[in-house]
Amino acid sequence: MAAVATREQIVAAADRLFYHGGYEHTSFADIAGAVGLSRGNFYYHFKSKDAILDAVIDARLADTRRMLEQWEAEAPTPAGRIMRYVEIVLTNRADIQDYGCPVGTLTTELAKLEHAMLGQAGRLFTLFRTWLREQFVLLEHAEQADELAMHVLAFSQGVAVMANAFHDEAFIQREVDRMREWLHTYER
Amino acid sequence: MAAVATREQIVAAADRLFYHGGYEHTSFADIAGAVGLSRGNFYYHFKSKDAILDAVIDARLADTRRMLEQWEAEAPTPAGRIMRYVEIVLTNRADIQDYGCPVGTLTTELAKLEHAMLGQAGRLFTLFRTWLREQFVLLEHAEQADELAMHVLAFSQGVAVMANAFHDEAFIQREVDRMREWLHTYER
DNA sequence: AAGATCGTAGGACAGCTGTCCTAGAGCGCC
């Protein structure tokens, strides 16, 4: 098997396992089992568990950039684009109810572990923050753009934590509706 | 030393360590070191790690009930009491920036671990939810009381995750101000 | 003073962790 394909398989499996079970709780043996490789052989592809996490974060950053570009292509207005972000809690509601937000839960876990890769994980949040800020600038709220971006991020994190805790789909829908109305007051 | 005092010391130390470093990441050795006991001797006080977690959750439930009673005694109006809840993200901002919300992060972690004690941890959320709902009933919004309670909970969780990720005190203050204005629209 | 009870230290136990090494299989190229 080509090494590059195996590496991608490892990263994909690790991404899923880190999201579902948490970073520390996921062992080399778990990832090896998911990919179908022997545990000891991992050193050939990644020299440490941190290196896998680094690769997973890089992959998530790339995926996120692709998703944001797609949103920009599909939604013509900045408000529509912001709503695309807001609605991911609906789109991904099944996973969110089971595992929370992939970005929020990873960042929270790494902060508790005082893990060196915490800064890297923070780039995922910053990517969304910067993109949302740009949309609010386009909405002609340049002055408060960053504050509004942070508010939208906090919305999604709050909904994710509560949806994960209570498994309440109606709650998610209500909060998205509430957010849509709030966003309308910033449209022009 | 009296066994009951030692037990309380263990629970207090475990509570702090679980909050700061997470449940799974905290070992018997860590707790033993914090209390000044030998690791093997723990079996005398708690027959398993889950039993410690159970005791920690019970202690947090009792502490929370005390806090809610105090809020009721100190704040005469339901809106004032709700604001007491909203303002804990300011009151505890130092800890929240370092470790997130104690309730939210524990629930999120236990969900990923598929831990048997997840239901117990959920009672912490439910305690706040029920109390907030009662306050909105007193505000004569009985019909939407539970929805509004969930919205306030989501607010606090969102702010906690973002404050933990970005360490931004001004953001916390702005979100509390925003929440205060929102709450005014429900006062009469 | 003798005995029972309470709380403790220390270590044994199997099992798992991340890391690292060695040997060899499979393959293309000369």
Place this chain on the structure above:
DNA sequence: GGCGCTCTAGGACAGCTGTCCTACGATCTT
């Protein structure tokens, strides 16, 4: 055929995990 490279399996390694047991010191009761 023989060389060299890529990729792999399997196991060794020290260290840690939660659990559990035994032996002993301190304290209290009678």
